[in-house]
């Protein structure tokens with residue numbers, strides 16, 4: 001698909017488009033993702049408002065007005081921030097995830113965070129992404145059963161941030 005991709009801070013008006021991306025990822029039935037039920041538009045608006053109110057970073061990548069990638073950071077305890085991102089399957093391996101990650105990392109530093117972390121399933125093929133960007137995986141493995149009954153085994157990837 002032709003057009004310019006822009007990366008911007010999420011707005012409430014992006015809720016439907018963010019939801020469409022989320023739905024497409026759930027429909028992939030990836031065995032290494034902690035799928036949660038697709039929210040309603042109202043719930044999605046509330047979810048986005050939470051990020052805006054808390055001043056947690058949430059960026060979207062848009063192509064012709066449509067959200068094709070999203071990345072968010074949620075402040076946790078003791079100056080840590082949890083990172084999560086998803087790119088539409090048609091747009092993967094083109095550097096978009098890296099671009100969004102860079103925005104979150106920059107903002108985490110500006111907010112004074114000293115660590116970014118992400119919970120990643122052992123079977124997720126994108127694990128090299130984290131290693132390449134200076135994350136280190138914990139030894140501890142966390143086991144989960146997702147609401148769809150999928151069994152997940154995740155590790156925490158951590159990256160220390162320097163100001």
Ligand SMILES: CC(C)(COP(=O)(O)OP(=O)(O)OC[C@H]1O[C@@H](n2cnc3c(N)ncnc32)[C@H](O)[C@@H]1OP(=O)(O)O)[C@@H](O)C(=O)NCCC(=O)NCCS
Pocket residue numbers: 025033084085086087088091092093094095096097098099119120124125126127128129130132
């Ligand atoms: C993980 C995800 C967001 C990566 O986004 P992306 O735009 O494809 O990533 P990039 O193109 O920026 O990748 C940068 C580098 O990370 C590594 N990487 C990313 N995805 C990879 C994969 N599937 N397999 C191996 N390496 C991968 C590669 O080193 C890649 O560089 P290269 O393409 O030059 O080899 C995307 O695959 C996705 O949405 N997956 C489904 C949801 C998910 O798993 N989210 C993360 C867990 S919460």
